[in-house]
Amino acid sequence: MPEAVISVSGLRKSYGEVEALRGIDLEVRRGEVFAFLGPNGAGKTTAISILEGYLPRDAGAVEVLGEDPARAGRAWRGRIGLVLQECRMESLLTVRETLTMFAGYYRRPRSVAETIELVGLGDKADERAGRLSGGQQRRLDVAVALIGDAELLFLDEPTTGFDPSARRTAWAVVEGLRDLGKTVMLTTHYMDEAQALADRVAVIAAGEIIAAGTPDDLGGRSRAASLISFDLAPADAAAVRTAVAGEWSQANGRVTLRSGDPTRSLHELTGWALANDVRLGALEVTRPSLEDVYLELIEAGRRR
Amino acid sequence: MSGLALVLHQFRYEQKVFWRSPATVFFTVMFPVIFLLIFSSLFGDERIDELGIETATYYVPGIITLAVVSATLVNVAMRMVEMRESGRLKRMRGTPLPTWAYVGGRVGNAFVVSLLMVVIVTALGNVLYGVPVPTATIPALLVTLVVGTFAFCSLGLALSIAIPSEDAAAPITNFTVLPLYFLSGVFVPETEIPDGVLTFASVFPIRPFFELLLTVYDPLAAGAGFDWGRLAFVAAWGMAGALITMRWFRWAPRHG
Numbered sequence: 001m002p003e004a005v006i007s008v009s010g011l012r013k014s015y016g017e018v019e020a021l022r023g024i025d026l027e028v029r030r031g032e033v034f035a036f037l038g039p040n041g042a043g044k045t046t047a048i049s050i051l052e053g054y055l056p057r058d059a060g061a062v063e064v065l066g067e068d069p070a071r072a073g074r075a076w077r078g079r080i081g082l083v084l085q086e087c088r089m090e091s092l093l094t095v096r097e098t099l100t101m102f103a104g105y106y107r108r109p110r111s112v113a114e115t116i117e118l119v120g121l122g123d124k125a126d127e128r129a130g131r132l133s134g135g136q137q138r139r140l141d142v143a144v145a146l147i148g149d150a151e152l153l154f155l156d157e158p159t160t161g162f163d164p165s166a167r168r169t170a171w172a173v174v175e176g177l178r179d180l181g182k183t184v185m186l187t188t189h190y191m192d193e194a195q196a197l198a199d200r201v202a203v204i205a206a207g208e209i210i211a212a213g214t215p216d217d218l219g220g221r222s223r224a225a226s227l228i229s230f231d232l233a234p235a236d237a238a239a240v241r242t243a244v245a246g247e248w249s250q251a252n253g254r255v256t257l258r259s260g261d262p263t264r265s266l267h268e269l270t271g272w273a274l275a276n277d278v279r280l281g282a283l284e285v286t287r288p289s290l291e292d293v294y295l296e297l298i299e300a301g302r303r304r
Numbered sequence: 305m306s307g308l309a310l311v312l313h314q315f316r317y318e319q320k321v322f323w324r325s326p327a328t329v330f331f332t333v334m335f336p337v338i339f340l341l342i343f344s345s346l347f348g349d350e351r352i353d354e355l356g357i358e359t360a361t362y363y364v365p366g367i368i369t370l371a372v373v374s375a376t377l378v379n380v381a382m383r384m385v386e387m388r389e390s391g392r393l394k395r396m397r398g399t400p401l402p403t404w405a406y407v408g409g410r411v412g413n414a415f416v417v418s419l420l421m422v423v424i425v426t427a428l429g430n431v432l433y434g435v436p437v438p439t440a441t442i443p444a445l446l447v448t449l450v451v452g453t454f455a456f457c458s459l460g461l462a463l464s465i466a467i468p469s470e471d472a473a474a475p476i477t478n479f480t481v482l483p484l485y486f487l488s489g490v491f492v493p494e495t496e497i498p499d500g501v502l503t504f505a506s507v508f509p510i511r512p513f514f515e516l517l518l519t520v521y522d523p524l525a526a527g528a529g530f531d532w533g534r535l536a537f538v539a540a541w542g543m544a545g546a547l548i549t550m551r552w553f554r555w556a557p558r559h560g
Contacts, residue, residue, distance in 0.1 A: 052398060054556070078400040086557070087391035092324040093317065104313045105401040148399065 002030040004063075005152055005183045006051060011060035013046055020046040022207040023060070028185055028200075030151075033178050035198035036187040039298055043207040044187040045085060048156050051185070052082055065152060078106055081150035083141050083158050091130025095121050095140055098129055099147050106148035118176060119143040120169055135166035142173055153177060155186040159193060171196055191294045205298045218293060226262040227288065228269065229254055231281030239276070244268045310401065314409025315416075322379075322413055332379060332417060333424075336371040340364070340425055343491075344433050354495045356524055360433035364425055365517035366490045371421035373485075373510060376414040376453055378477050380460030383410070385473040388464070389557045397555045407461075415453045422449065441520045444529030448516045451535050455509055455542030462548040468558050484510045509541040 006028040013021040021043045028034040036044045049055040053069035062069060067076050089098050103109035116125050119139040129140055145153055159167045174197050177184050188194055194201045195215040202212040211218055237255050241248050246265060247258040259265035262285055273280050322328055347359040387393040429435035467476050485491050487501055488511035505511040512534040520529045
């Protein structure tokens with residue numbers, strides 16, 4: 001197993017009375033693409049800012065590339081690259097000039113021309129940054145993060161505000177980083193983004209990690225369960241709920257049974273319906289999508 | 305890249321940005337030149353009897369004061385606010401570029417522009433209005449310029465801390481320096497200003513900086529033009545600005 005590039009335990013941070021992070025543990029290994037997934041205000045940016053060395057923490061142990069980010073120096077900063085949530089590059093410098101300027105800060109930078117190609121700004125190399133579209137500016141931002149040839153990249157909501165095609169391009173860039181063997185930590189509030197890019201995902205809500213794992217395992221148990229739902233009159237609904245055991249819920253005349261063993265549940269259910277001469281209207285068996293799992297996790301986190 | 309090379313690297317890009325920005329070039333380079341032409345054309349031939357010099361000779365150091373303060377304090381404050389609020393300053397902070405190299409590039413830019421303005425204003429004053437070129441006091445002029453660039457750049461950095469947003473940068477900066485130009489005798493000959501007002505203006509660094517330049521350009525003044533007391537006073541303001549900057553400087557945008 002490759003070594004840990006980021007390890008965090010018991011990380012806490014408060015702003016006045018508000019607890020932004022309430023004890024976070026995580027580990028990211030070399031070569032991994034790790035996504036921090038959560039709604040706005042969940043603590044993603046606070047956590048990533050602490051890892052980047054911008055923000056002091058209140059408690060907990062943090063190690064990034066073998067150093068404490070709160071105390072790390074220039075050499076350490078040369079090994080990380082970042083895309084901040086909000087950053088406008090100098091509008092009066094061209095794409096090429098901007099990258100050449102940043103390249104000068106690093107001991108062994110990537111080639112400027114190659115980096116421009118990598119983010120797909122080849123035909124805009126001599127355009128001033130102020131004349132680029134929003135998506136192109138964001139790509140320049142990503143190029144600046146890459147120019148130092150860092151081992152570890154922090155991308156804070158790298159695709160927020162992108163149109164669908166710009167998002168696909170950005171995803172391709174992250175895929176490219178994975179192929180280069182870089183470790184990437186990104187934050188996003190898009191489930192599909194985490195699913196497309198990340199090797200592992202941690203869902204954060206109200207300052208706590210409420211689920212973690214590969215995108216496929218995430219919220220594994222609830223995803224494995226099926227939902228059997230149908231329309232039924234209230235009186236019959238009460239009857240079926242006593243006849244068939246399981247996790248029931250009911251809304252707007254539609255009854256839902258959550259089951260880990262849908263074959264058996266369906267058999268019992270339809271058996272009960274035939275025996276009692278009741279019709280199960282619009283009968284449906286579904287599995288929750290990753291999006292549903294995510295929303296459910298967030299909701300559960302909120303109630304905590 | 306090592307120390308000096310990094311400062312030069314940063315300086316090159318500061319220069320590019322400076323000369324590509326029409327507003328900056330207008331207010332820092334064109335504006336003082338236009339003021340020199342207006343003031344000197346209106347009052348150039350008159351003499352200021354109490355000082356024994358022509359008005360144009362008075363206005364050359366006055367306009368240089370205006371140009372240097374624009375190139376340093378005003379430019380540095382406005383650009384730092386823009387850099388901070390755009391998130392670029394925070395971004396720079398995340399690179400291995402040392403802070404002193406970054407600040408060095410910016411101060412270097414301010415010094416070169418100030419020096420250029422000294423040359424332009426002195427040359428125009430000489431060619432158009434016969435204002436003598438102060439050859440005997442060039443060392444004092446350079447020392448004054450170095451001390452002034454340091455002091456007004458560090459005050460610009462300190463002022464940027466107090467400016468909450470990009471929109472507020474121009475009004476706050478101008479509100480800080482404009483009254484001082486008038487009170488310090490930069491726009492209005494000091495012989496027209498009451499003593500009490502001049503004493504008040506002398507508490508701030510623009511008035512002593514202007515007096516240093518006036519001594520350098522005054523053909524009647526004897527000696528090499530060094531006034532160590534005033535130089536120390538301007539430098540002390542610079543130190544105060546530097547201390548405030550080191551204590552309260554912020555890299556991240558104010559909003560968010």
